Amino acid sequence: MKAAYIEQPGPATAIIYGDLPCPTPTGSEALVRVTAAAVNPIDTYLRGGANYWELPRPYIVGCDLAGVVEAIGPQASRFKPGDRVWGTNQGLLGRQGTFAEYCAVDDCWLFPTPDRVEDQTAAACALVGVTAHLGLFRDGRLSVGQSVFVRGGTGGVGSMVVQMARAVGARVITTGGTNEKVARCLELGAEFAVNYKTQDLRKAITAFAPNGINLFWETTREPDFDEIVGTLSERGKIILMAGRDARPTFPVGPFYVKGCSLHGFVMFRATPHEMQKCAHDINRWMSEGKLQANISRVFPLSETAAAHQLQEDNTLHHAGTLAGKIVVVP
Numbered sequence: 001m002k003a004a005y006i007e008q009p010g011p012a013t014a015i016i017y018g019d020l021p022c023p024t025p026t027g028s029e030a031l032v033r034v035t036a037a038a039v040n041p042i043d044t045y046l047r048g049g050a051n052y053w054e055l056p057r058p059y060i061v062g063c064d065l066a067g068v069v070e071a072i073g074p075q076a077s078r079f080k081p082g083d084r085v086w087g088t089n090q091g092l093l094g095r096q097g098t099f100a101e102y103c104a105v106d107d108c109w110l111f112p113t114p115d116r117v118e119d120q121t122a123a124a125c126a127l128v129g130v131t132a133h134l135g136l137f138r139d140g141r142l143s144v145g146q147s148v149f150v151r152g153g154t155g156g157v158g159s160m161v162v163q164m165a166r167a168v169g170a171r172v173i174t175t176g177g178t179n180e181k182v183a184r185c186l187e188l189g190a191e192f193a194v195n196y197k198t199q200d201l202r203k204a205i206t207a208f209a210p211n212g213i214n215l216f217w218e219t220t221r222e223p224d225f226d227e228i229v230g231t232l233s234e235r236g237k238i239i240l241m242a243g244r245d246a247r248p249t250f251p252v253g254p255f256y257v258k259g260c261s262l263h264g265f266v267m268f269r270a271t272p273h274e275m276q277k278c279a280h281d282i283n284r285w286m287s288e289g290k291l292q293a294n295i296s297r298v299f300p301l302s303e304t305a306a307a308h309q310l311q312e313d314n315t316l317h318h319a320g321t322l323a324g325k326i327v328v329v330p
Protein backbone atom coordinates (compact mmCIF):
# COMPACT_ATOMS: atom_id res chain seq x y z
CA MET A 1 0.00 0.00 0.00
CA LYS A 2 1.05 3.64 -0.40
CA ALA A 3 1.98 5.39 2.83
CA ALA A 4 3.63 8.60 4.08
CA TYR A 5 6.26 7.60 6.63
CA ILE A 6 9.67 8.34 8.10
CA GLU A 7 12.66 6.10 8.67
CA GLN A 8 14.29 8.73 10.93
CA PRO A 9 12.87 11.89 12.56
CA GLY A 10 13.74 15.07 10.70
CA PRO A 11 12.30 18.04 8.80
CA ALA A 12 9.15 17.73 6.67
CA THR A 13 11.34 16.57 3.77
CA ALA A 14 12.17 13.43 5.81
CA ILE A 15 8.69 12.14 4.94
CA ILE A 16 8.83 9.39 2.33
CA TYR A 17 5.86 8.61 0.08
CA GLY A 18 6.26 4.98 -0.85
CA ASP A 19 5.12 1.37 -0.52
CA LEU A 20 4.75 -0.46 2.80
CA PRO A 21 3.08 -3.82 3.51
CA CYS A 22 -0.66 -3.58 4.16
CA PRO A 23 -1.30 -4.47 7.85
CA THR A 24 -3.37 -7.51 8.86
CA PRO A 25 -5.92 -6.84 11.62
CA THR A 26 -5.24 -8.88 14.76
CA GLY A 27 -7.11 -9.11 18.10
CA SER A 28 -9.74 -6.35 18.31
CA GLU A 29 -8.36 -4.37 15.38
CA ALA A 30 -10.30 -3.27 12.32
CA LEU A 31 -8.52 -2.76 9.01
CA VAL A 32 -9.69 0.61 7.67
CA ARG A 33 -9.36 1.68 4.02
CA VAL A 34 -8.47 5.29 4.61
CA THR A 35 -10.34 7.86 2.51
CA ALA A 36 -9.31 10.98 4.44
CA ALA A 37 -6.77 11.89 7.12
CA ALA A 38 -6.04 15.21 8.82
CA VAL A 39 -2.84 16.90 9.97
CA ASN A 40 -2.37 18.08 13.56
CA PRO A 41 0.52 20.03 15.07
CA ILE A 42 1.59 16.99 17.13
CA ASP A 43 2.22 15.10 13.85
CA THR A 44 4.94 17.61 13.05
CA TYR A 45 6.48 17.47 16.56
CA LEU A 46 6.72 13.64 16.39
CA ARG A 47 8.09 13.64 12.85
CA GLY A 48 10.60 16.29 13.92
CA GLY A 49 12.02 14.13 16.73
CA ALA A 50 10.04 15.25 19.81
CA ASN A 51 10.83 11.88 21.36
CA TYR A 52 7.79 11.67 23.68
CA TRP A 53 7.91 7.86 23.29
CA GLU A 54 9.58 5.33 21.01
CA LEU A 55 8.22 5.38 17.44
CA PRO A 56 7.72 2.25 15.34
CA ARG A 57 10.22 2.10 12.43
CA PRO A 58 9.22 2.84 9.76
CA TYR A 59 6.75 5.27 11.36
CA ILE A 60 3.63 6.22 9.38
CA VAL A 61 2.73 9.80 10.36
CA GLY A 62 -0.73 10.99 11.43
CA CYS A 63 -3.36 10.57 14.15
CA ASP A 64 -6.73 11.12 12.45
CA LEU A 65 -8.55 9.09 9.84
CA ALA A 66 -11.89 8.37 8.23
CA GLY A 67 -12.71 5.51 5.88
CA VAL A 68 -14.38 2.14 5.48
CA VAL A 69 -13.81 -1.08 7.45
CA GLU A 70 -12.34 -3.71 5.09
CA ALA A 71 -11.73 -6.58 7.53
CA ILE A 72 -11.74 -7.23 11.28
CA GLY A 73 -9.59 -9.20 13.70
CA PRO A 74 -10.95 -12.25 15.58
CA GLN A 75 -11.89 -10.28 18.72
CA ALA A 76 -13.19 -7.14 16.99
CA SER A 77 -16.89 -6.64 17.69
CA ARG A 78 -17.81 -2.98 17.32
CA PHE A 79 -17.79 -2.81 13.48
CA LYS A 80 -18.17 -5.06 10.45
CA PRO A 81 -16.71 -4.84 6.93
CA GLY A 82 -18.40 -2.08 4.94
CA ASP A 83 -19.04 0.20 7.95
CA ARG A 84 -17.95 3.81 7.59
CA VAL A 85 -15.80 4.90 10.55
CA TRP A 86 -13.64 7.75 11.79
CA GLY A 87 -11.09 7.87 14.55
CA THR A 88 -8.17 9.54 16.22
CA ASN A 89 -5.43 8.80 18.76
CA GLN A 90 -3.38 6.76 16.26
CA GLY A 91 0.31 7.44 15.65
CA LEU A 92 0.59 8.20 19.40
CA LEU A 93 2.00 6.35 22.42
CA GLY A 94 3.93 3.99 20.09
CA ARG A 95 1.00 3.21 17.78
CA GLN A 96 1.36 3.28 14.00
CA GLY A 97 -0.11 6.33 12.18
CA THR A 98 -2.89 6.89 9.68
CA PHE A 99 -1.37 8.47 6.55
CA ALA A 100 -1.63 5.35 4.40
CA GLU A 101 -4.12 3.60 2.17
CA TYR A 102 -4.89 1.13 4.97
CA CYS A 103 -4.59 1.30 8.72
CA ALA A 104 -5.17 -1.36 11.42
CA VAL A 105 -6.84 0.34 14.40
CA ASP A 106 -8.04 -1.13 17.68
CA ASP A 107 -11.79 -0.73 17.31
CA CYS A 108 -12.10 1.02 20.70
CA TRP A 109 -10.65 4.13 18.97
CA LEU A 110 -13.12 4.04 16.05
CA PHE A 111 -16.56 5.66 15.83
CA PRO A 112 -19.34 5.29 13.25
CA THR A 113 -19.49 8.00 10.57
CA PRO A 114 -23.07 9.29 10.34
CA ASP A 115 -24.78 8.86 6.96
CA ARG A 116 -24.91 12.49 5.95
CA VAL A 117 -21.37 13.33 7.09
CA GLU A 118 -18.51 13.32 4.59
CA ASP A 119 -15.28 11.49 5.38
CA GLN A 120 -13.18 14.64 5.06
CA THR A 121 -15.43 16.34 7.62
CA ALA A 122 -15.14 13.43 10.06
CA ALA A 123 -11.33 13.27 9.71
CA ALA A 124 -10.93 17.03 10.12
CA CYS A 125 -13.09 17.09 13.27
CA ALA A 126 -11.42 14.06 14.89
CA LEU A 127 -8.48 14.95 17.17
CA VAL A 128 -9.46 18.61 17.48
CA GLY A 129 -13.11 17.76 18.17
CA VAL A 130 -12.25 15.27 20.91
CA THR A 131 -9.83 17.82 22.40
CA ALA A 132 -12.44 20.59 22.46
CA HIS A 133 -15.05 18.27 23.97
CA LEU A 134 -12.76 17.01 26.75
CA GLY A 135 -11.70 20.54 27.67
CA LEU A 136 -15.13 22.17 27.55
CA PHE A 137 -17.20 19.45 29.20
CA ARG A 138 -15.11 16.85 31.09
CA ASP A 139 -12.70 19.42 32.54
CA GLY A 140 -14.40 22.80 32.03
CA ARG A 141 -17.94 21.65 32.93
CA LEU A 142 -19.30 24.33 30.63
CA SER A 143 -22.99 25.10 30.94
CA VAL A 144 -25.61 27.15 29.13
CA GLY A 145 -25.25 30.92 29.36
CA GLN A 146 -21.59 30.88 30.44
CA SER A 147 -19.01 32.97 28.61
CA VAL A 148 -16.05 31.40 26.80
CA PHE A 149 -12.94 32.99 25.35
CA VAL A 150 -10.82 30.92 22.96
CA ARG A 151 -7.76 32.25 21.19
CA GLY A 152 -7.72 31.48 17.46
CA GLY A 153 -11.33 30.81 16.44
CA THR A 154 -10.38 29.56 12.97
CA GLY A 155 -7.62 27.27 14.26
CA GLY A 156 -7.99 23.50 14.47
CA VAL A 157 -8.95 23.36 18.15
CA GLY A 158 -10.34 26.92 18.28
CA SER A 159 -12.94 26.33 15.58
CA MET A 160 -14.20 23.27 17.46
CA VAL A 161 -14.34 25.14 20.78
CA VAL A 162 -16.34 27.97 19.19
CA GLN A 163 -18.92 25.63 17.65
CA MET A 164 -19.30 23.25 20.60
CA ALA A 165 -19.63 26.05 23.13
CA ARG A 166 -22.27 27.61 20.91
CA ALA A 167 -24.03 24.24 20.48
CA VAL A 168 -24.67 24.04 24.23
CA GLY A 169 -25.83 27.64 24.53
CA ALA A 170 -22.66 29.28 25.84
CA ARG A 171 -21.54 32.73 24.60
CA VAL A 172 -18.23 32.84 22.75
CA ILE A 173 -15.66 35.56 22.09
CA THR A 174 -12.60 34.65 20.05
CA THR A 175 -9.78 36.07 17.89
CA GLY A 176 -8.56 35.98 14.30
CA GLY A 177 -5.34 37.37 12.82
CA THR A 178 -7.04 38.92 9.75
CA ASN A 179 -10.44 40.47 9.03
CA GLU A 180 -11.29 37.41 6.90
CA LYS A 181 -10.55 35.12 9.85
CA VAL A 182 -12.65 37.35 12.11
CA ALA A 183 -15.57 37.02 9.66
CA ARG A 184 -15.11 33.23 9.60
CA CYS A 185 -15.20 33.11 13.43
CA LEU A 186 -18.60 34.83 13.35
CA GLU A 187 -19.85 32.36 10.71
CA LEU A 188 -18.77 29.50 12.97
CA GLY A 189 -20.95 30.87 15.76
CA ALA A 190 -18.85 33.27 17.82
CA GLU A 191 -20.88 36.13 19.23
CA PHE A 192 -17.86 38.42 19.01
CA ALA A 193 -14.49 38.12 17.26
CA VAL A 194 -11.48 40.39 17.63
CA ASN A 195 -8.68 41.01 15.12
CA TYR A 196 -5.90 40.66 17.69
CA LYS A 197 -3.41 42.38 15.39
CA THR A 198 -5.41 45.61 15.05
CA GLN A 199 -7.87 45.72 17.97
CA ASP A 200 -7.59 45.95 21.76
CA LEU A 201 -8.39 42.44 22.98
CA ARG A 202 -8.61 43.27 26.69
CA LYS A 203 -11.12 46.06 26.03
CA ALA A 204 -13.21 43.79 23.81
CA ILE A 205 -13.31 41.03 26.43
CA THR A 206 -14.35 43.47 29.16
CA ALA A 207 -17.18 44.82 26.97
CA PHE A 208 -18.27 41.28 26.11
CA ALA A 209 -18.21 39.93 29.68
CA PRO A 210 -18.19 42.80 32.21
CA ASN A 211 -18.05 40.32 35.12
CA GLY A 212 -15.26 38.34 33.51
CA ILE A 213 -14.92 35.25 31.33
CA ASN A 214 -16.16 31.95 32.85
CA LEU A 215 -13.90 29.71 30.75
CA PHE A 216 -10.68 30.95 29.15
CA TRP A 217 -9.25 28.49 26.59
CA GLU A 218 -5.62 29.25 25.71
CA THR A 219 -4.47 27.58 22.48
CA THR A 220 -1.13 29.27 22.03
CA ARG A 221 2.16 27.94 23.33
CA GLU A 222 3.17 31.03 25.33
CA PRO A 223 0.34 31.84 27.78
CA ASP A 224 0.28 35.30 29.38
CA PHE A 225 -1.27 34.56 32.77
CA ASP A 226 -1.54 38.23 33.74
CA GLU A 227 -3.86 38.70 30.78
CA ILE A 228 -5.71 35.42 31.35
CA VAL A 229 -6.32 35.79 35.10
CA GLY A 230 -7.09 39.48 34.64
CA THR A 231 -9.99 38.70 32.33
CA LEU A 232 -11.44 35.76 34.31
CA SER A 233 -14.65 35.90 36.34
CA GLU A 234 -14.93 34.78 39.97
CA ARG A 235 -14.35 30.99 39.91
CA GLY A 236 -13.36 31.23 36.25
CA LYS A 237 -11.64 28.26 34.67
CA ILE A 238 -8.50 28.23 32.51
CA ILE A 239 -8.02 25.42 29.99
CA LEU A 240 -4.40 24.85 29.05
CA MET A 241 -3.29 22.32 26.45
CA ALA A 242 -0.32 23.71 24.53
CA GLY A 243 3.23 24.87 25.21
CA ARG A 244 5.23 22.01 26.75
CA ASP A 245 8.33 24.17 27.01
CA ALA A 246 6.61 27.31 28.32
CA ARG A 247 7.69 28.48 31.80
CA PRO A 248 5.69 31.71 32.22
CA THR A 249 5.32 33.78 35.38
CA PHE A 250 2.04 33.28 37.23
CA PRO A 251 -0.03 35.84 39.20
CA VAL A 252 -0.70 33.63 42.23
CA GLY A 253 -2.63 36.15 44.35
CA PRO A 254 -5.16 37.35 41.74
CA PHE A 255 -5.72 33.72 40.72
CA TYR A 256 -6.64 32.21 44.08
CA VAL A 257 -8.37 35.24 45.54
CA LYS A 258 -10.90 34.97 42.69
CA GLY A 259 -11.22 31.22 43.30
CA CYS A 260 -10.09 30.37 39.77
CA SER A 261 -8.97 26.94 38.61
CA LEU A 262 -6.51 25.72 36.01
CA HIS A 263 -7.10 22.55 33.97
CA GLY A 264 -4.40 21.02 31.80
CA PHE A 265 -4.71 17.89 29.69
CA VAL A 266 -3.58 15.98 26.60
CA MET A 267 -6.31 14.32 24.57
CA PHE A 268 -4.31 11.14 23.99
CA ARG A 269 -4.45 10.22 27.69
CA ALA A 270 -8.26 10.07 27.59
CA THR A 271 -9.73 6.58 27.90
CA PRO A 272 -11.60 4.90 25.03
CA HIS A 273 -14.81 5.38 27.04
CA GLU A 274 -14.15 9.12 27.45
CA MET A 275 -13.45 9.45 23.71
CA GLN A 276 -16.59 7.51 22.82
CA LYS A 277 -18.62 10.00 24.87
CA CYS A 278 -17.01 12.86 22.91
CA ALA A 279 -17.63 11.05 19.60
CA HIS A 280 -21.30 10.58 20.43
CA ASP A 281 -21.86 14.35 20.69
CA ILE A 282 -19.51 15.11 17.76
CA ASN A 283 -21.52 12.74 15.54
CA ARG A 284 -24.81 14.28 16.61
CA TRP A 285 -23.59 17.84 16.03
CA MET A 286 -21.98 16.95 12.67
CA SER A 287 -25.27 15.32 11.56
CA GLU A 288 -27.28 18.35 12.66
CA GLY A 289 -24.89 20.74 10.89
CA LYS A 290 -23.94 22.35 14.21
CA LEU A 291 -20.32 21.20 13.88
CA GLN A 292 -18.59 21.97 10.59
CA ALA A 293 -15.09 20.98 9.66
CA ASN A 294 -13.08 24.13 9.11
CA ILE A 295 -10.96 22.77 6.25
CA SER A 296 -8.39 25.19 4.89
CA ARG A 297 -6.37 22.98 2.48
CA VAL A 298 -6.60 19.48 0.94
CA PHE A 299 -3.45 17.65 -0.25
CA PRO A 300 -2.97 14.25 -1.91
CA LEU A 301 -1.19 11.71 0.30
CA SER A 302 1.84 11.97 -2.01
CA GLU A 303 2.24 15.62 -0.86
CA THR A 304 2.24 14.94 2.89
CA ALA A 305 5.64 16.61 3.26
CA ALA A 306 4.18 19.90 1.93
CA ALA A 307 1.19 19.52 4.24
CA HIS A 308 3.52 19.10 7.25
CA GLN A 309 5.58 22.11 6.22
CA LEU A 310 2.44 24.27 6.02
CA GLN A 311 1.22 23.13 9.47
CA GLU A 312 4.66 23.71 11.01
CA ASP A 313 5.06 27.15 9.40
CA ASN A 314 1.81 28.19 11.03
CA THR A 315 1.78 26.51 14.44
CA LEU A 316 5.46 27.05 15.21
CA HIS A 317 6.38 30.08 13.13
CA HIS A 318 3.03 31.99 13.07
CA ALA A 319 3.03 32.35 9.25
CA GLY A 320 -0.71 33.09 9.31
CA THR A 321 -1.19 31.30 5.96
CA LEU A 322 -3.56 28.66 7.33
CA ALA A 323 -7.17 29.24 8.38
CA GLY A 324 -8.19 25.80 9.58
CA LYS A 325 -7.43 22.15 9.07
CA ILE A 326 -5.25 20.41 6.49
CA VAL A 327 -6.83 17.26 5.08
CA VAL A 328 -4.83 14.61 3.21
CA VAL A 329 -6.47 12.17 0.78
CA PRO A 330 -4.87 8.84 -0.24
Ligand SMILES: NC(=O)c1ccc[n+]([C@@H]2O[C@H](COP(=O)([O-])OP(=O)(O)OC[C@H]3O[C@@H](n4cnc5c(N)ncnc54)[C@H](OP(=O)(O)O)[C@@H]3O)[C@@H](O)[C@H]2O)c1
Nearest residue numbers: 041131152154155156157158176177241242265266267315
Ligand atom coordinates in the same frame (compact mmCIF):
# COMPACT_ATOMS: atom_id res chain seq x y z
N1 LIG B 1 -3.28 18.96 24.67
C1 LIG B 1 -3.88 18.42 23.62
O1 LIG B 1 -4.51 17.37 23.71
C2 LIG B 1 -3.83 19.13 22.30
C3 LIG B 1 -4.71 18.76 21.27
C4 LIG B 1 -4.68 19.47 20.08
C5 LIG B 1 -3.76 20.51 19.91
N2 LIG B 1 -2.91 20.81 20.92
C6 LIG B 1 -1.97 21.95 20.79
O2 LIG B 1 -2.75 23.12 20.72
C7 LIG B 1 -2.14 24.08 19.87
C8 LIG B 1 -3.15 24.53 18.83
O3 LIG B 1 -3.46 23.43 17.99
P1 LIG B 1 -4.34 23.65 16.68
O4 LIG B 1 -4.47 22.34 16.01
O5 LIG B 1 -5.54 24.41 17.00
O6 LIG B 1 -3.33 24.59 15.84
P2 LIG B 1 -3.63 25.58 14.65
O7 LIG B 1 -4.71 25.04 13.78
O8 LIG B 1 -2.30 25.91 14.08
O9 LIG B 1 -4.25 26.88 15.35
C9 LIG B 1 -3.49 27.79 16.07
C10 LIG B 1 -4.30 29.05 16.29
O10 LIG B 1 -3.59 29.90 17.16
C11 LIG B 1 -3.76 31.21 16.71
N3 LIG B 1 -2.61 32.01 17.14
C12 LIG B 1 -1.30 31.70 17.01
N4 LIG B 1 -0.56 32.65 17.57
C13 LIG B 1 -1.41 33.58 18.08
C14 LIG B 1 -1.23 34.78 18.81
N5 LIG B 1 -0.02 35.24 19.12
N6 LIG B 1 -2.34 35.45 19.20
C15 LIG B 1 -3.56 34.98 18.89
N7 LIG B 1 -3.79 33.85 18.21
C16 LIG B 1 -2.72 33.15 17.81
C17 LIG B 1 -3.88 31.15 15.21
O11 LIG B 1 -4.70 32.22 14.83
P3 LIG B 1 -4.48 33.15 13.54
O12 LIG B 1 -4.32 32.22 12.37
O13 LIG B 1 -5.75 33.91 13.50
O14 LIG B 1 -3.28 33.98 13.83
C18 LIG B 1 -4.59 29.80 15.02
O15 LIG B 1 -5.98 29.98 14.94
C19 LIG B 1 -0.89 23.42 19.30
O16 LIG B 1 0.23 23.83 20.06
C20 LIG B 1 -1.16 21.93 19.51
O17 LIG B 1 0.02 21.17 19.63
C21 LIG B 1 -2.92 20.15 22.10
